[in-house]
Amino acid sequence: MSLRDNKLEIAIVVVGLVLIGSVGNLFKAPVQRALQNNEISFEMIRPKSILAALFDLGGREVARNYVNPFGNKKPTEEAKTIPNTEDKTKSAAPNKTAQKKAEEKKPEDKKTETEIRVVGTDPGFKAGGSDGATGGAVGAAFITGGTTATDGNKQATDKDKLTANQWRSLVLGQPTKENVNKMVVAYMDKELNDSEFYGIVNELLKNSNTETQSLGLSAASSFYSSTAFNTVATNYKTLSTENQTAAMAYMLGFANAGRLSALASSLKNSDSEVVALAAEVVVKGYNSAKSGTTTSSTRSRGDAFANALTNYDQFREIFKALTTSSNAEIASAATFALSQIQSGVASL
Structure with missing residues (x-):
């Protein structure tokens, strides 16, 4: 089959292409005219009324807050994790001072x-x-x-x-x-x-x-x-x-075996009142030991066993020496005490 046999089909195709081109030019012409006349605006649609000025943002400063989408921690959490060394240094000094003062007061408070x-x-x-x-x-x-x-x-x-x-x-x-x-x-x-x-x-x-x-x-x-x-x-x-x-x-209480030595020392005192009372205690202690009783003091502590006649033998020589004292009161007290214990000790 040759081209001559397809003349009709070729004619139809050519006419179709011409129609399509014509329609395209028909729609393209108004758009180009509009662009030339600046009739199309790419700005945000705004109200065309009296109240438009109230909502117009033209000339105003806009506060912008940029948020980092990659930040995981909140500012408060970061602040908690970062140690404030400066505050610790400042607070440590008063604490040490207060502790030192407390330690100094302890010996005074603790009576x-x-x-x-x-x-x-x-x-x-x-x-x-x-x-x-x-x-x-x-x-x-x-x-x-x-x-x-x-x-x-x-x-x-x-x-x-x-x-x-x-x-x-x-x-x-x-x-x-x-x-x-x-x-x-x-x-x-x-x-x-x-x-x-x-x-x-x-x-x-x-x-x-x-x-x-x-x-x-x-x-x-x-x-x-x-x-x-x-x-x-x-x-x-x-x-x-x-x-x-x-x-x-x-x-x-001195009429006791462990305390008679102190009593013997008091008998050598120069004070007549001390010697007289010491001699009186010796005689009372001796009589208590002789009768097997105890003085009120020894009875209260249950140590009557410590008061024995043999413990008073040491006082014989002391009283003998005191009988020749120039102090009449001391000599008299020594003479009486010696007479009380002389016979009892000698008979042991």
């Missing part, structure tokens, strides 16, 4: 407590307290500090130690049981020597107030030594009747 326990007689320990104020025997008591200081606390306590004059001012200015007990503990800790301690006790006993005398007697009766005996015996006559009863009960 030494005093515990008094009534125990059985033991010549080896220091004893104190008095239950003889009501006419009974003077009870032995062991006074200890309520706290045990460490090396650090010990240094702080050493700074707080009182001098002898300060103890005197405290006890005589405020004569209370608490202050007297503190002074006894200080003496046991060797913060006061014999002269300083018994000097204050002597002033308490010489006071005209009965309660103050009782405090001095309580301090002295904390110890069974010749110095304690001499201090009480020297002031015996000036004490109130009630305190004299307590003082005698305390002195009778």
Whole structure:
């Protein structure tokens, strides 16, 4: 088949292409004219009314907030995870200062407590307290500090130690049981020597107030030594009747095997009142041992076994020497005491 045979089909195709081109030109012409005349606007559609000016954003500044889509942590969380070293440095200094002040105050706030326990007689320990104020025997008591200081606390306590004059001012200015007990503990800790301690006790006993005398007697009766005996015996006559009863009960406590040596030392004292009372205690102790009874003081502590006749043999030579004393009162007391124990000891 040749081209001549397809003339009709070719004609139809050519006419179709011409029609399509004509239609395209027909629609293209208005668009080109519009572009040339700027009739088409690519701006955002805006209202064409009186109120358009109220919503017009032209010339206004717009606040923009750019959000990072890749940020996982919130600002508050980041702030929590980042340590503020500057604040810690600032807060650490006041904390250290406050802690240092608290440590300096500890030794002052922490007062030494005093515990008094009534125990059985033991010549080896220091004893104190008095239950003889009501006419009974003077009870032995062991006074200890309520706290045990460490090396650090010990240094702080050493700074707080009182001098002898300060103890005197405290006890005589405020004569209370608490202050007297503190002074006894200080003496046991060797913060006061014999002269300083018994000097204050002597002033308490010489006071005209009965309660103050009782405090001095309580301090002295904390110890069974010749110095304690001499201090009480020297002031015996000036004490109130009630305190004299307590003082005698305390002195009778020396009629014990472990304390007779202190009594023998008191017999060598130059004070006639001390020697007379010491001789009286020796005679009463000897008579109690001879009859198998006990003094009120030894009975309260259950140590009657410590008072035996053989323990009084040492006093024979002492009383013999005292009978020749130039002091008539001492010579008389020694003569009477020797007559009481001479026959009993010799017959053993």
